[in-house]
Amino acid sequence: MPARLSELSDEYNVTQDTFSSLLLDPELPCPKGLVSPSGKVDVKRFSVYRNNVVVGLTGAIADIFPAIQRLLGEEAFMSLARLFVADNPPTSPLMFQYGSGFAAFLEAFEPLKDYPYLGDVARIERLWLDCFHAADAEPIAPDALSAFPPESLGDLVFEPHPAACLFSSQYAAVSIFSANRQGASMEGINPAAPEDCLISRPDAQVDVRHIPQAATVFFQTLFDGQTLGEAANAASSQDPEFDISMAISTMLEAGVFTSCKLINEEPGSTGQ
Amino acid sequence: MLNATPRPIPADHEYLAECSVPARAGAGLNGQHVDDILSDDYKMGFFEVHAENYMGEGGLPHQALTQIRNNFPITVHGVGLSIGSERGLDEDHIERLAKVVDRYQPGIVSEHLAWSTHDNHYYNDLLPVPYDQATLDRVVSHIGQVQDRLKRPILLENPSTYVAFEQSTMSETDFITEIARRAGCGLLLDINNVFVSATNHKYSPEKYLSEFPLGHVGEIHLAGHAEDKDDDGETLLIDAHDRPVADEVWKLYQDVVTQMGPIPTLIEWDNDVPEWHILRREVKIAEAILDVVPEHPLLGERHASAAE
Numbered sequence A: 001m002p003a004r005l006s007e008l009s010d011e012y013n014v015t016q017d018t019f020s021s022l023l024l025d026p027e028l029p030c031p032k033g034l035v036s037p038s039g040k041v042d043v044k045r046f047s048v049y050r051n052n053v054v055v056g057l058t059g060a061i062a063d064i065f066p067a068i069q070r071l072l073g074e075e076a077f078m079s080l081a082r083l084f085v086a087d088n089p090p091t092s093p094l095m096f097q098y099g100s101g102f103a104a105f106l107e108a109f110e111p112l113k114d115y116p117y118l119g120d121v122a123r124i125e126r127l128w129l130d131c132f133h134a135a136d137a138e139p140i141a142p143d144a145l146s147a148f149p150p151e152s153l154g155d156l157v158f159e160p161h162p163a164a165c166l167f168s169s170q171y172a173a174v175s176i177f178s179a180n181r182q183g184a185s186m187e188g189i190n191p192a193a194p195e196d197c198l199i200s201r202p203d204a205q206v207d208v209r210h211i212p213q214a215a216t217v218f219f220q221t222l223f224d225g226q227t228l229g230e231a232a233n234a235a236s237s238q239d240p241e242f243d244i245s246m247a248i249s250t251m252l253e254a255g256v257f258t259s260c261k262l263i264n265e266e267p268g269s270t271g272q
Numbered sequence B: 001m002l003n004a005t006p007r008p009i010p011a012d013h014e015y016l017a018e019c020s021v022p023a024r025a026g027a028g029l030n031g032q033h034v035d036d037i038l039s040d041d042y043k044m045g046f047f048e049v050h051a052e053n054y055m056g057e058g059g060l061p062h063q064a065l066t067q068i069r070n071n072f073p074i075t076v077h078g079v080g081l082s083i084g085s086e087r088g089l090d091e092d093h094i095e096r097l098a099k100v101v102d103r104y105q106p107g108i109v110s111e112h113l114a115w116s117t118h119d120n121h122y123y124n125d126l127l128p129v130p131y132d133q134a135t136l137d138r139v140v141s142h143i144g145q146v147q148d149r150l151k152r153p154i155l156l157e158n159p160s161t162y163v164a165f166e167q168s169t170m171s172e173t174d175f176i177t178e179i180a181r182r183a184g185c186g187l188l189l190d191i192n193n194v195f196v197s198a199t200n201h202k203y204s205p206e207k208y209l210s211e212f213p214l215g216h217v218g219e220i221h222l223a224g225h226a227e228d229k230d231d232d233g234e235t236l237l238i239d240a241h242d243r244p245v246a247d248e249v250w251k252l253y254q255d256v257v258t259q260m261g262p263i264p265t266l267i268e269w270d271n272d273v274p275e276w277h278i279l280r281r282e283v284k285i286a287e288a289i290l291d292v293v294p295e296h297p298l299l300g301e302r303h304a305s306a307a308e
């Protein structure tokens, strides 16, 4: 090919750099070099790709944050989602990991400043999906603790289930999440009341349950590898009314741990 | 025949159903259908899953797929490798694919002639590549990289496209033929994609199919498309996967399988997913066509190796 001709054709090479920079910005003109059968640059044709990308990514955000969508209404939600995806395209082909920045995006969005709980509701929705996809593990049996002498229970340490986590909000984000996931009314919820939750997957179904703040301290202490005795003390100093038997039944019901052992016991001999 | 005959890597799971995919019709697996599928008396030939949906650690998706896999052969269709990428493949993603393949022992593994990731951004769409020498060399080397890791051949699927690259120096069929020859991969022939691209770029789908290397085809895809208009008011078809297969596509399918003989055929319907019985009806239409296709296909190459 003569030099000049190849230079000319290079001008019309469309790199993936060019192509991708145009996908999320409808203001930019379509690249030369991408043509219809009539040989012309065709906006409508290029916009099929733009539309596929935007519809695909906003659809993923809508799938991950259904409670936020119900709170904002579909139209407002979708226009927010379009703003979000344009600035925050996924960084992985695993779409079920997308949207970790959505909560902060909602909080920073000026017109939503009267709804400061939205960010935490979105965080719970994101944690819900992490829990849904987390690794499988058998939770400890309901009677696991009876394998230990009662006087030694305070020395037990626990292995967390891979799907279990805690979340604390300054707002009533747990009640708002639950009401909107169930399609229920928000009546009676005071958004300004702080709430905590335990997110776990005792069977295949994700369970988000509202727990007292002292129970969060209790589970967090156990997650940190400290003993049942230390966890009970930490929770009681947060709240003298802390109900340990209730916390232990929550722990067993919600499948928060996969094994337990006495702190000085050799690894491997578990009470599972 | 360079198709999907698996040479599985050592698997860490055993399943009751066979690995190898029969020359029957199957459907894309959607989570909402799993209970209907397992309780249905009609047992279709196989199910296809998108690899990326099973790259999570655990939970319901894996439970459901394990149940399906215990009852049916499956095929794994990747949508996130970005085989056409200018910047090389993501090794971590190849590892994730290998893990899914190892775990579920699919009879067929396939990917797309497209790209979807650039500069660490994933666009969740199958974006087009120019048909030139540099792209050809790159795609061949990327397929080799994947096949080396999986220790088995993959099938590469022909795309639906909406724009053409002026820089292309060869036809799509020449490009794909050369990829199959050099990479030693098989091909997944999506007949809806052929019809969509042929309409959009004003060529004959029959001519395209007459130039397509059918001897390399290990699986066929069928799907529905939407209709729109371009800036010139010309028909622009969109690969929508949201409705029944069009009559013209059924006709092309009939012609292809009459030439090739029976072949694993998948109905793709992954947007506006219908109830199970509606998807099943589409699968049965394909199955009815496969049932009356001559056992001894006209295609000598395939015939010879099928008799081995």
Ligand SMILES: [Fe+2]
Pocket: B157, B190, B193, B221, B268
């Ligand atoms: Fe396809």
